[in-house]
Amino acid sequence: MALSQEASDYAAEIRLHDWSDAPYRTNRAGHDRTTDYKATKEHLNDLETARVRWNVMITAAQFFQYRDPNFNLPEFAEACGVDMNAPTGRWLGNLEAGLRHDRNGHVSPPGRPASA
Secondary structure, X not given: OOOOHHHHHHHHHHHHOOHHHOOOOOOOOOOOHHHXXXXXXXXXXXXXXXXXXXXXXXXXXXXXXXXXXXXXXXXXXXXXXXXXXXXXXXXXXXXXXXXXEOOOOOEOOOOOOOOO
16 A cells, blocks of 8 residues: 555655754754765764664654554655664554553544643
8 A cells, every 4th residue: 555645745854864963963854964064073973873863753653653544654754764673672562552542542632641
């Protein structure tokens, strides 16, 4: 099943962005540290960068999973550039666990805690 155009576009933005210096500065969308004349010397290692990308992806996925019953979470994660085979992350096994759910097992609405 193909992602919606909206989810596909959002994933493309997440994938394009260089998250390796995210804690150290604010960037424009699509930032690439290797071509940025104001690049910082500080940057995350590959695993730390993957974790930031994961958190951005799963935050966006919370919204899309709530709004679209046909949303494909693994496809979205992969489209965002999340390494689905990362040996240290085991991302695929953690995808559903990354989403907040209510007491009935439904995906929580954006901006609401898991227990609501």
